[in-house]
Amino acid sequence: MSSSFGQNIKLQVFGQSHSEAVGVVIDGLPAGYPIDMERVQTWLDRRRGGQNAWSTPRAEADTPRIVSGLLDGVTCGAPLCAIFDNANVRSQDYDEISRVPRPSHADYYADEKFFGAQDFRGGGHFSGRLTVGLVFAGAVCAQLLEKWDVHLGAHIEQIYHVLDQPFDTLELCVDDLRFEGFPIIDAQVEQPMKDAILTAASEGDSVGGVIECAVIGLPVGVGSPLFDGIENALAQAIFAVPAVRGIEFGAGFEAAGMLGSEHNDGLGLAVGDGDGPRVSPLAHLSNNAGGVVGGLTTGAPLIFRVAIKPTPSIAKQQQSVDLECMKEVELSVKGRHDPCIVPRAVPCIEAVTAFVLADKMVIEHE
Amino acid sequence: MSSSFGQNIKLQVFGQSHSEAVGVVIDGLPAGYPIDMERVQTWLDRRRGGQNAWSTPRAEADTPRIVSGLLDGVTCGAPLCAIFDNANVRSQDYDEISRVPRPSHADYYADEKFFGAQDFRGGGHFSGRLTVGLVFAGAVCAQLLEKWDVHLGAHIEQIYHVLDQPFDTLELCVDDLRFEGFPIIDAQVEQPMKDAILTAASEGDSVGGVIECAVIGLPVGVGSPLFDGIENALAQAIFAVPAVRGIEFGAGFEAAGMLGSEHNDGLGLAVGDGDGPRVSPLAHLSNNAGGVVGGLTTGAPLIFRVAIKPTPSIAKQQQSVDLECMKEVELSVKGRHDPCIVPRAVPCIEAVTAFVLADKMVIEHE
């Protein structure tokens, strides 16, 4: 059992949805790096709820209290601990779920695992609330990556049946990875996506989606074969974000229907410098690999997609079981929930990606 | 950098495609379990090449030499080491690739990572040859799982554009997980799948596919939240199998286009015993979760799908770069390669799954 991750930089997450606070310890950050807390707060604000029609009305300030690890705003080599108070808690909403588990939530399964002792309030340690610590850690690590000329960003590629266009797989510059407001590439899909969310919400229902993430500036050969490659580490960490159901790199599942001659990424000599940072004397003629082969970065943009399920907490009636009297019952989930978690999951996916890459790259930069 | 995996049972893989041998050490197996080596050999034979038109003509005996860890065929608590000789090696085929990297292989990226020192012959440590150790480990672990009433199996769900039907997500018994010969559910797709492979092969090309894997008999609550859940561990390990490009659990990427009310798996009381092993007093009305929620098993069958890319080694001309004179050149990959790796990847996916689950469950059974 473990809420920790990482080899060179270690992440330890703690807290429950309704405990006094949630937080994170980041152990192994290199010393001497100034951290811009305003930019960290910007990431945290993108994850924060209570700001619009499609996110939970639970509004926390989400301002980190830095317990340790910084001296005058600069990493000092000691573990960085940040804590976020749980102020806006309404535990009474959750009285029922200690008895009637919510479908497709961890309620019942955690109850079995922890012999009935787990903190069922708000999903306990399984709550999306825990991702505030992940986003903090990722926002810090992204600042390290930038110092090493590595940049990343993610956008909503799909909500319900509405699709955004994908990233260009070969030509990406820093500006292509920065999004204002609703993070999409094609501005025309913003309203249809929001409509899909609001329609579901108005019916007491929810919708899922897909997030696409890209990283540029990675040198060739970061990662390892077998169990500790870029795909392995990212996949392990990305599934820590609640509601993730799948991950694919580059052409991903589409590769299954391709010929080798279609899928292979030919190699040529790199010409000129382009807008983005140069990382290799060779250039790829295509990027179906999504920038990673055999666990190693190729120098082309790292690109992967993540499937997010529809929020399981819905007002619509569902069938469950009352565990006290062992009777089947109808359940309508109360509490304050997002009808679509995808927009708030975008900074989570970015954060986990930043953390994983900083963990791999810190060895060369310490 | 690491070719090891696991927390309670540790797997250490070693060897290169053309080194004296390849092998595996499994440290932490519980003592006192007899291992049926004939059944282990059956798994190894399913992975073995040189047996039909769609696999590499390189034919190794793939008979494990047990160096340590068994006493009279029973696990003795010491690390189990098995070694497989590399007899059928033709290194001369690979002289060219030390200079001209093969597209979508690790050649060039490993060359950069290891400063030109890596073993380029046959893909070195990145070769599919390394999976023989994984399959051995998985075949051993599957025998442990069976003692704990856990059974697993995988089939080819897709090759190129030909689709097999998927597993039933709720009703699965041990017989549904056993396949004779070509591992498919719908016998009618066998010929079309083989035709797709042979057509590609005849054109010096290759095809990809999808593998679906299922596990039954898992108790409720195996796994953990956040970084160490079933999805995290399986995803990390599955990407160790060369050519894997994506993984999804249950509805996976389809969940992105579903409503919460469609995707949620309602709960009811379990009725009767069924054919498979019983694991919970509750039953699921559907299994879009694929048997795992928030890192924990639900008691329903664990089901996931894995995308396999077309074999990158193809005879067709591709563009690459001669690294010695830094000139773009045409490359036709020689050597002995599978026009489709999917059939041989099936036991690899099963093996990794068996290992991951044994690693999680051994604590309760030691």
Place this chain on the structure above:
Amino acid sequence: MSSSFGQNIKLQVFGQSHSEAVGVVIDGLPAGYPIDMERVQTWLDRRRGGQNAWSTPRAEADTPRIVSGLLDGVTCGAPLCAIFDNANVRSQDYDEISRVPRPSHADYYADEKFFGAQDFRGGGHFSGRLTVGLVFAGAVCAQLLEKWDVHLGAHIEQIYHVLDQPFDTLELCVDDLRFEGFPIIDAQVEQPMKDAILTAASEGDSVGGVIECAVIGLPVGVGSPLFDGIENALAQAIFAVPAVRGIEFGAGFEAAGMLGSEHNDGLGLAVGDGDGPRVSPLAHLSNNAGGVVGGLTTGAPLIFRVAIKPTPSIAKQQQSVDLECMKEVELSVKGRHDPCIVPRAVPCIEAVTAFVLADKMVIEHE
């Protein structure tokens, strides 16, 4: 770089001597165990300074704030985080040491390691202040161990040249491990030990000592061969307590001067039940092994001794170097320091021991 420890239960320590707070996260505690916080506080009070002539006048309340991990005082399966505020901080005392490193402190070495960015105030992350989190974790784990019939305790065996008598190596009951006030076995050495401390203090000097720790009730066979045995894990963790310079098990360094026939612990049949918990049908005729052979517990009491160096912070003049002008200077360490750290180190050694053993044994009790 890592301030974390443990395999099944993971400990993550954070904080600096003068950061906002210090604390600890304990991840992997089994769910459903009530924790008696009054007894935890008793352990913390034994470690706390500011209470008598031989400990630092810096007086912190050392009352833990439980951030997460308990529900109504019972472990809930989520990481347990406890935080201790750093209220009584006088950073001005440390202005000089940013320039003139204190001999036999980490000051200069950490300055080199962290490129001048480390938090030098009060020793930063290297301070004994960090042990408050260790003691908290150990006090929690000791309550788990008691539920499993394992009990432990430590006493001062030596301060400067004054020796206490050692534990009986074979016959130990719970009462033998409990000490009121100054933790010694032979009451007659209390005053001489205190005199040794006060004499040194009056001369601006300090003294070291030895702590002996014993554990009873351990079943036979806890631990592992090679790198993960009881000795390995205890040794690794005990050296985390500042000022520890050596560790020996059973006869330890005296074994070097013994014959095999003197040192070997013969085996006989256990007769009767004795006062302590029974753990094996065999009994040892002696316990030169200190209850551990080849990494495994033997069933006899686990006994080891730890060497503690004299506190390096002394008022007496010492030679150091002013790093700004690179000139040799005389230094008299200011700040508030213990003339002997041994009494306060006793609960630290107990705590680390409790944690290590709980980490090893939790697998069987989850």
Place this chain on the structure above:
Amino acid sequence: MSSSFGQNIKLQVFGQSHSEAVGVVIDGLPAGYPIDMERVQTWLDRRRGGQNAWSTPRAEADTPRIVSGLLDGVTCGAPLCAIFDNANVRSQDYDEISRVPRPSHADYYADEKFFGAQDFRGGGHFSGRLTVGLVFAGAVCAQLLEKWDVHLGAHIEQIYHVLDQPFDTLELCVDDLRFEGFPIIDAQVEQPMKDAILTAASEGDSVGGVIECAVIGLPVGVGSPLFDGIENALAQAIFAVPAVRGIEFGAGFEAAGMLGSEHNDGLGLAVGDGDGPRVSPLAHLSNNAGGVVGGLTTGAPLIFRVAIKPTPSIAKQQQSVDLECMKEVELSVKGRHDPCIVPRAVPCIEAVTAFVLADKMVIEHE
């Protein structure tokens, strides 16, 4: 349970005393380092038995078979696996110990741990035979360290009651760390030490001793505070060598009886260059710390001492219990054993030290 060690370089040991072979996998060695196998063999020969009156008559060739990891004698980035055949095995000697455990051996304790399934022949996985893999790994790592200007060596400081003089703690050059034949500093103690061993042997008895190890050339600041410092890692690993009962750094247990003003190592400016490699602009006036403070190297020689118990296998009659009929019996250990393991343990201690330091330092040199 684990026979693996290391964070950046991972060591996996396998084999039993009487299994087909024993060996080691070293994963994470940096690529591009040529390994001189003749020098590796020299280390192995120093550990090898069957060569003189005080070591076991069991004579193995101890020539490693390199299974993987080298290409033309140069590390290639893939795990390095070396195997040593167990040819000279006489299992019949061990029939009795499956029933009557040898005092102060792991026999009985392992029997309990592994439910009677462990390989009891020759001590199984607990045998000193396993250290051949450690020595191989250490000999390889020592060659890396030399490239980084780090040198190490160990000598016998004590056998029974005969003492060698200790290393000079401040002035050590490479030549001081190299020993021909019997590794001692003062040639006059060679005969008394050998006499002590032979006298014990002639009486069917055995003797213990102390090994002192030193390392020079380490830069300042290698290591970490708390759990992952130089002392922690060395202590954890050194206890993997069978028969080790204690470890102390610098003044060690003597520090307990010292004043702070005696024990503290004052700092001055380094003058001149000396014979050994320079590592810091500061010089220590003494080295009671043994070159390590708070987990970090100080730049002074790293010096520690290790207590080795007398070989537990002795011909002299001892009391044990026949586990089949549960009766107390007299036992005289047969088989081929060293009357003193200390000389052969010297290269083991050196090897483990080399491995631990390479693991810590490889990050900066990859």
